Amino acid sequence: MKPQPIVLKVLNVASVLLFLAALGMVFLYAPLEATMNYVQKIFYFHVANAWVGMLGFIAAAVAGVVYLIKHDQKWDIVELAAVEISLVFFIIAIVTGSIWARPSWGAYWTWEPRLTTAAILEMVYIAYLLLRQGLDDPDRRARFSAVYTLIGAISVPITFMSIRLFRTIHPVVIGTNSTASQGNFDMTSKMLATMFFALFTFSVIFVNLFWHRIRLGQLAQQVEQLKLEELQ
Amino acid sequence: MNRPQTTDHRPSSIVRRPSSGFLNAIGAIVWKDLAAELRSRELLSAMLVFALLVILIFNFALELDPLTRRVATPGILWATFAFAGTLGLNRSMAVEKDRGCLDGLLLAPVDRSAIYFGKTISNLAFMLIVEVVVLPVYSVLYNTNLFNPGLIVVILLGSVGYVAVGTLLSSMAVQTRTRDVLLPILLFPVVIPILIAAVKASSGFLQGLALTEVMPYINLLIVYDVIFTAVAYMVFDYVVEE
Numbered sequence: 001m002k003p004q005p006i007v008l009k010v011l012n013v014a015s016v017l018l019f020l021a022a023l024g025m026v027f028l029y030a031p032l033e034a035t036m037n038y039v040q041k042i043f044y045f046h047v048a049n050a051w052v053g054m055l056g057f058i059a060a061a062v063a064g065v066v067y068l069i070k071h072d073q074k075w076d077i078v079e080l081a082a083v084e085i086s087l088v089f090f091i092i093a094i095v096t097g098s099i100w101a102r103p104s105w106g107a108y109w110t111w112e113p114r115l116t117t118a119a120i121l122e123m124v125y126i127a128y129l130l131l132r133q134g135l136d137d138p139d140r141r142a143r144f145s146a147v148y149t150l151i152g153a154i155s156v157p158i159t160f161m162s163i164r165l166f167r168t169i170h171p172v173v174i175g176t177n178s179t180a181s182q183g184n185f186d187m188t189s190k191m192l193a194t195m196f197f198a199l200f201t202f203s204v205i206f207v208n209l210f211w212h213r214i215r216l217g218q219l220a221q222q223v224e225q226l227k228l229e230e231l232q
Numbered sequence: 233m234n235r236p237q238t239t240d241h242r243p244s245s246i247v248r249r250p251s252s253g254f255l256n257a258i259g260a261i262v263w264k265d266l267a268a269e270l271r272s273r274e275l276l277s278a279m280l281v282f283a284l285l286v287i288l289i290f291n292f293a294l295e296l297d298p299l300t301r302r303v304a305t306p307g308i309l310w311a312t313f314a315f316a317g318t319l320g321l322n323r324s325m326a327v328e329k330d331r332g333c334l335d336g337l338l339l340a341p342v343d344r345s346a347i348y349f350g351k352t353i354s355n356l357a358f359m360l361i362v363e364v365v366v367l368p369v370y371s372v373l374y375n376t377n378l379f380n381p382g383l384i385v386v387i388l389l390g391s392v393g394y395v396a397v398g399t400l401l402s403s404m405a406v407q408t409r410t411r412d413v414l415l416p417i418l419l420f421p422v423v424i425p426i427l428i429a430a431v432k433a434s435s436g437f438l439q440g441l442a443l444t445e446v447m448p449y450i451n452l453l454i455v456y457d458v459i460f461t462a463v464a465y466m467v468f469d470y471v472v473e474e
Contacts, residue, residue, distance in 0.1 A: 068467065068470060120421050120424055123420075123421040124421045124422065126417075127417045127418045127421055130410070130414060130417055130418075131404070131405075131408065131414065131418060133410070134408030134409045134410040134411070134414060135407070135408050135409070136409070140407065143470045143471070143473065144404050144407075144408075144470075144471065146470070147400075147404065147467045147470055147471060148401075148404070148418065150463065150467065151397065151400075151401075151422050151460075151463065152421075152422060154459060154460070154463060155397075155421075155422040155423075155424070155425060155460075158425040158452075158455075158456060158459075159424050159425050159428075161425075161452075162424075162425040162428045162429055162452055163428060165429075165448055165449070165452065
């Protein structure tokens, strides 16, 4: 395996530095929110994690479609990398969201559209990984994974819309869920700056992790090929 | 993959009629499935008994007194259809795979999507038969009138979408090592829009809500059916390719 290219090394260092800077901004630069106090600090990383999860979701869908068109194994590696990263960051987003929800909404979990969709998306990803586990032939595994990614990429947005549909049709539910709770929280310009900095930081971390995971996928592919050659 | 040339010694009219050939192929697959089922009755009897058992379990799990019933009926019906549906989908593809029928079908000089539509239609037929039996039984057991034209439309639309995705995913699941357990895990997270819309629309019709309140869900079901039938039609080739 080739050594890490120089850009990747720079990205490694940049990710660490940016992360520390973002942490500093959250605790030292951004002002305290009036009603929620310190609890609100989790918001910056919560949003950033969900953002990275979304990036991974989109990247996986694109890689899946490109694989189906080009039939090139490298897109399968990209797709798997995106799915794994998205899976982990959505879990972090759900956990940080729950920690935030407990004091501000009064419960760790509500069946609100975004939360429910995130949970269902996690289920799609887990099913995706189980599907891959059950297939040995790399070509078939890549094809099936791409098809399932495509189906997930279409059904998850529809799920989001359909949950939203019945929340808006039954107005009783709306009063108790997030739309009202989030409305009473206005961001100052310093808070906005912190949020965008956190988003930028996590985007860099995403690119860095994505790159590393793709390299790992390429290594795994080489191992698989070596094993096959040994057997022949 | 290169398909074998079979046209040489046959009258060319058999193969060179794309549109009617396509429909004939679909018809032949549906006919084969229904005929096999009529003789063995493996699939339908298993699905029916399973569906009735699910209803029985819900009876004890939810203490279905008349008040709960009004709220819970649509949910119970759709949970029953979804569970019984996976049983049928799994079985109908596993039979093809086990006895090598799928390879035979793939060798036939027809468009691959004809196989998909044929299997989808026969799976839909099995599901509808189960639903046709479950509805009156449920009506009798729980003294609820389920003969509502709106409900029938919802069940039809919901089943179409469920089977459209289910047939595609089951043809993937049977080719894996963990095939018996994999189908529900693959299928349930992606059919949630159907379950949401179908349950909401069913309860709307059963409670006699105005049509304007139910229409969004009906539209959602139609949109889902169209999108996923089209997607499955486009990607089915990748799933059966050898």
